[in-house]
Amino acid sequence: MGERRVWVWTETAGDTPHRLSLELLTPARALGRAEAVLLGPAGESALQKLAEHGATIIHHADDPRYTQYLVEPQVATLSALIEAERPDLLLFPSTPGARDVLARLVGRLGVGAIANAVAVDYDPSGRLLATVPCGAETLATVTLEGPPPYLVQIRPKAYAAEAVGGEAEVRMVSVPLDEANCRVRVIETVEQPAAGPNLEDANVIVAGGRGLGRPENFRLLEELANALGGAVGASRAVVDAGWVPYSYQVGQTGRTVKPTLYIACGISGAIQHVAGMRGSRYVIAINRDPDAPIFELADLGVVGDVLTIVPKLTERIAAR
Numbered sequence: 479m480g481e482r483r484v485w486v487w488t489e490t491a492g493d494t495p496h497r498l499s500l501e502l503l504t505p506a507r508a509l510g511r512a513e514a515v516l517l518g519p520a521g522e523s524a525l526q527k528l529a530e531h532g533a534t535i536i537h538h539a540d541d542p543r544y545t546q547y548l549v550e551p552q553v554a555t556l557s558a559l560i561e562a563e564r565p566d567l568l569l570f571p572s573t574p575g576a577r578d579v580l581a582r583l584v585g586r587l588g589v590g591a592i593a594n595a596v597a598v599d600y601d602p603s604g605r606l607l608a609t610v611p612c613g614a615e616t617l618a619t620v621t622l623e624g625p626p627p628y629l630v631q632i633r634p635k636a637y638a639a640e641a642v643g644g645e646a647e648v649r650m651v652s653v654p655l656d657e658a659n660c661r662v663r664v665i666e667t668v669e670q671p672a673a674g675p676n677l678e679d680a681n682v683i684v685a686g687g688r689g690l691g692r693p694e695n696f697r698l699l700e701e702l703a704n705a706l707g708g709a710v711g712a713s714r715a716v717v718d719a720g721w722v723p724y725s726y727q728v729g730q731t732g733r734t735v736k737p738t739l740y741i742a743c744g745i746s747g748a749i750q751h752v753a754g755m756r757g758s759r760y761v762i763a764i765n766r767d768p769d770a771p772i773f774e775l776a777d778l779g780v781v782g783d784v785l786t787i788v789p790k791l792t793e794r795i796a797a798r
């Protein structure tokens with residue numbers, strides 16, 4: 479058997495590859511020959527960055543319609559490429575766009591896919607193994623039956639992006655783009671301004687839940703986060719209540735974060751919340767209910783009123 483071909487679905491943010499796609503080049507390199515697929519305009523620096531992170535081949539198409547229209551043209555071209563080249567494994571980042579592409583590929587190609595994986599590997603017999611969290615405490619190892627290609631979507635920060643240096647051959651994709659697939663046009667994109675560091679990049683996250691009582695009390699978390707150089711996150715309960723924007727939400731239907739320190743303030747610790755922050759190195763929980771599930775996972779638990787404890791903590795940290 480020749481070297482495995484592992485493709486990484488690449489999205490770009492501005493003129494740089496999305497950080498989550500760069501992360502996936504790390505397992506791709508470990509499992510075989512890492513190749514990137516990038517559909518849409520991209521500058522030399524984006525291609526260079528992919529090469530630096532270990533892509534040896536970049537399948538690239540620079541037609542602007544790939545980004546002017548939602549996923550259909552990308553899916554049509556990617557499935558034609560897969561049929562023609564038969565890669566062994568495709569890795570997708572956990573972005574909304576990649577989720578959409580993955581689901582449509584499953585329908586088009588009739589193959590299975592694994593979503594939400596935190597690790598991917600092959601066993602000595604060549605069987606694909608992916609590790610997937612099932613709830614807060616359990617990790618399952620799953621595989622895909624049948625012949626490749628296998629499709630696996632990986633969670634953020636499951637792997638670290640590594641600039642290993644290197645050169646890549648850029649192969650321009652020759653699949654013609656069919657106008658019939660250009661049906662859903664992007665009219666406008668609006669970036670929601672976020673204060674403080676991006677949640678996914680933050681080393682410290684101070685997250686708040688319904689225990690804060692009122693939206694105005696999020697100010698206390700902002701002050702603590704500022705003192706620690708961190709970002710503010712939230713549970714879905716308070717996002718649904720309109721206290722903070724969706725961009726703050728941590729959990730199964732929000733962001734997956736992996737900071738060094740996660741301070742959960744007035745958050746009960748529902749499994750859907752824990753799914754998004756269980757990878758945090760240290761967890762401090764402040765909750766007035768000593769039986770709150772969040773304490774099962776916390777390295778340090780403080781039983782008490784978050785509205786009293788957080789300002790004191792901020793004061794002490796700011797005084798240092």
Ligand SMILES: Cc1cc2nc3c(=O)[nH]c(=O)nc-3n(C[C@H](O)[C@H](O)[C@H](O)COP(=O)(O)OP(=O)(O)OC[C@H]3O[C@@H](n4cnc5c(N)ncnc54)[C@H](O)[C@@H]3O)c2cc1C
Nearest residue numbers: 687688689713714715729730731732744746750751766784
């Ligand atoms: C399909 C699905 C997806 C979901 N996705 C997500 C998701 O992505 N993220 C997410 O967070 N949730 C998600 N949820 C919702 C989740 O199940 C919980 O409802 C939610 O996480 C609860 O938020 P909370 O902890 O803020 O509120 P609560 O569960 O109401 O907990 C509030 C906590 O605050 C404590 N408290 C109250 N007052 C104080 C005080 N003064 N001081 C200290 N502590 C206090 C209470 O003891 C309690 O533990 C999802 C649910 C479903 C069904």
